Amino acid sequence: MTQEPDSGFLQHLGNVINDVHLKHFGKLRPDQVDLKRRRDLLTAADTETEQAVIEAIHRRWPDHSILAEETGAHLGPGEYCWIIDPVDGTTNFARGLPVFACSVALCRQGEPVLGLVEVPCLRERFTAARGKGAYLNGTRLKVSDVPDVSSALLATGFPYIRNEVSRNNVDNFSRLVLMCHDMRRWGVASVDLAYVAAGRFDGYWELYLKPWDVAAGALLVREAGGTITDFSGGDDWLFGENCVATNGRLHGELLGLLSGTEPDYKPWGREFEARIRGR
Incomplete structure (x- = not known):
């Protein structure tokens, strides 16, 4: 066997x-x-x-x-x-x-x-x-215990299609960089998620991600005690092309700040999702 x-x-x-x-x-x-x-x-x-x-x-x-x-x-x-x-x-x-x-x-x-x-x-x-x-x-690993956005080191990224879409995360970045302790942008979604799991970052969000960008990092976050959702607080983060990952303590606050800014086109990969999920 x-x-x-x-x-x-x-x-x-x-x-x-x-x-x-x-x-x-x-x-x-x-x-x-x-x-x-x-x-x-x-x-x-x-x-x-x-x-x-x-x-x-x-x-x-x-x-x-x-x-x-x-x-x-x-x-x-x-x-x-x-x-x-x-x-x-x-x-x-x-x-x-x-x-x-x-x-x-x-x-x-x-x-x-x-x-x-x-x-x-x-x-x-x-x-x-x-x-x-x-x-x-x-x-x-264990996520951080930072309680709010004002104290948080956040991370995000920008899609390579940012000239082609209206919701390209620039507005979100411009608002949140003035509200948080500081912001980082590596350009590597999997590392951003891993750093949330390690307590190096307190929260992370991004748009237009593909399953290969988030699948491994999401498990790291969960297993380190953190939270990962889509922008609405649901579980459509693997194929929905938007995710928010935090230490859990500031998740609700960050979701509120990102409300209504999810991708404005049909997510990629829905044809694969049902087969991968076995339904």
Whole structure:
């Protein structure tokens, strides 16, 4: 009988990811960087990392489904689906900035049960298993206890389609940066979520995210005692393209400040959601 995926396998994946990322970081040639669309890059590291992760998974569990940023959906009949962002923060990677990650989550009937956010240049490996906690390099994580937005270090990001949509988060940023203790913008959603789980950030929100941006980080936040919802306070954060993640204490306040600013177009990926959730 084949063993079910567990945190031990996440350690193996982290090693695979490290090898590929560090092989390419700081060494990309111009012909190894492509533009998928405005502000949306693709590098040799993206394609090679995604292939290596999928191969590692399918060597053990060939019947598991895959939803990956670069190669798309390969959905089978089973209840397990791996959601993969091979390089989250590709612009940072391509420009030699060391804050980037690979995000890998295993979902069972649409709910994350394992999560890995690998940050090679910072030597940080964030892992989580449902019901078993979230960890950074083996040390258990706990969200912060900051009670309100005025005291909070918040994080957010801006979509690469920000010139194409009216609700592009600029207004939210302009308001909240004046209200909170301070604000950060890494351009790496999975790291932002991992930092909420680690208590480094107290809250995070973003629009137009895809499942591979949030699946692993969301499990980290939950397992560290935090809260993640969509902008309305519901659970449509995986495919709904909007999420709010906090330490829980300031969640209601932040939701109130973001009310009515969710994406103004039909979210991507609804055709996959029912199949991944098994309904």
